[in-house]
Amino acid sequence: MLLDLSDSLKSAKELLGYKLINETADGVTSGYIVETEAYSMIDTASHSFKGMTSRTKPMFDVPGTIYVYFTYGIHYCFNIVTGPIDNGQAVLIRALQPIDGLDLMRQRRDIEDDLKLTNGPAKLVQAMAIDKSYNGKNILDGSSGLRLESGIKPQAVVQTTRIGIKKATDLEWRFYIKNNQFVSRK
C-alpha cells in the first residue's frame, strides 16, 4: 500500500478516495472516504493538544492506530492515527460514499435515505458498526475487521475550515471531494 501516514495534514488529503471496509459477524460494509479532518498537537482544537490522557492514548501510538472517542453523550467518532509515534496526530473520518452492504447500513441506521447513511462522522461509525472495541487496534494489520484498500482517485479536492470546533477555527484542515453528494456540509 502506498498510503502515506507520516503526517496528519498530508494523510487527510491522501485518504480521500480510499475504500474503508469493515467485516463483522453481520456482514461486510464499505465506502469511499470523501471527507476528512486533520488534528495534531500544535492544534488547540485537538484532543491531543494538552498531551496524552487515558482517552487520547491511542493518538500517541503508531501510524494506523484506530482512535474511537465518545462525545455528546450519544455519538462515537473514528480517527486514523498518523505521524511518528508519540506525536498526537490523527485524521478524523467525516464522511463516506457507501459502496457495499447498503442494506446492513440502512438497518443499523434505521433510515431509508441513502444520502444520510454515512454523511457525518458519527453516522458512518453507526452504519459500519464501529465501536469502542476498535479503539487502539491498528487498521493496517487486520487486528479488527476494519481495513483500507485503494479506491478511486478524486478529481478535485476542496480544502477548508473544520466543522464543529470552537478553537483554531482559522485552520483549513478539512478536506473533501468536490461535488460529492455524501460530504456532510458544504
Add this chain to the structure above:
DNA sequence: CGTAAGATGAAG
C-alpha cells in the same frame, strides 16, 4: 468529589 464542555445528529 462537582461540574461543564464537547471533532454530533435529528427533530421542530
Add this chain to the structure above:
DNA sequence: TTCATCTTACGG
C-alpha cells in the same frame, strides 16, 4: 434552533 445524553477532564 433546540435538545438529547454521558464521558472526560479538570478544579477544589
